[in-house]
Amino acid sequence: MTLDFSPTQLRAYFVCGSQDVGDRDLVAVVESALQAGITAFQFRDKGSSRLTGLERRQLGQRLHQLCAAYRVPFIVDDDVALALALHADGIHVGQSDQQIQQVLDQVRGKMFVGLSCSTPAEVEAANQLAGIAYLGSGPVFPTTSKSDADPVIGLRGLATLVSLSRRPVVAIGGIATTQLAAVVGTGARGSAVISLLAQSDNMVATVQKMLAVTIA
Ligand code: TZP
Numbered sequence: 045m046t047l048d049f050s051p052t053q054l055r056a057y058f059v060c061g062s063q064d065v066g067d068r069d070l071v072a073v074v075e076s077a078l079q080a081g082i083t084a085f086q087f088r089d090k091g092s093s094r095l096t097g098l099e100r101r102q103l104g105q106r107l108h109q110l111c112a113a114y115r116v117p118f119i120v121d122d123d124v125a126l127a128l129a130l131h132a133d134g135i136h137v138g139q140s141d142q143q144i145q146q147v148l149d150q151v152r153g154k155m156f157v158g159l160s161c162s163t164p165a166e167v168e169a170a171n172q173l174a175g176i177a178y179l180g181s182g183p184v185f186p187t188t189s190k191s192d193a194d195p196v197i198g199l200r201g202l203a204t205l206v207s208l209s210r211r212p213v214v215a216i217g218g219i220a221t222t223q224l225a226a227v228v229g230t231g232a233r234g235s236a237v238i239s240l241l242a243q244s245d246n247m248v249a250t251v252q253k254m255l256a257v258t259i260a
């Protein structure tokens with residue numbers, strides 16, 4: 045069974061892969077984030093620590109099962125074949141990933157689609173496409189979690205993209221607890237974070253802060 049998209053799922057959106065957790069077990073990290081109350085999880089496995097083939101699929105399956113137990117959407121970054129094989133709830137793609145129209149055609153009726161947009165032109169193009177559930181916008185602040193990140197857009201850039209978008213926007217990139225309120229103040233529906241949660245020493249407190257600032 046797949047979960048439908050709802051904008052409230054963007055409130056405390058955790059993005060993570062093996063590369064983000066060092067020596068720790070990714071499944072254990074994700075489980076503690078689920079227990080703490082995250083509202084969405086994106087499996088974004090990149091770089092040299094990335095598993096391949098059957099191992100990658102089994103890890104994805106395990107993470108999907110965990111998310112399903114908490115009724116939290118399991119979203120796969122980039123990999124349409126993996127998302128389809130795992131019956132993921134959603135797929136997230138960037139501007140340089142597989143062409144968005146192709147992705148929409150491949151997954152229509154099966155899962156929801158999120159798209160990264162970091163410029164007004166990208167948001168305006170996304171507005172013309174049917175079937176996109178939400179936009180991910182950033183990096184809002186400098187990030188150390190993505191080596192090929194687009195230029196930083198800042199809170200003003202985020203506010204501009206939010207005002208142009210016909211879809212709910214989740215902010216991403218370098219978001220710390222001190223910026224959560226300002227991020228949501230732009231009209232973004234929540235924050236998507238890697239390091240804030242992957243490196244948190246108190247997952248419950250951090251997720252509570254993410255949930256507390258968000259307009260209901
Ligand atoms: N896309 C834009 S910035 C980013 C991604 C995946 C990395 C976000 O990680 P962090 O640690 O929350 O800055």
Ligand code: MG
Binds near residue numbers: 141
């Ligand atoms: Mg991508």
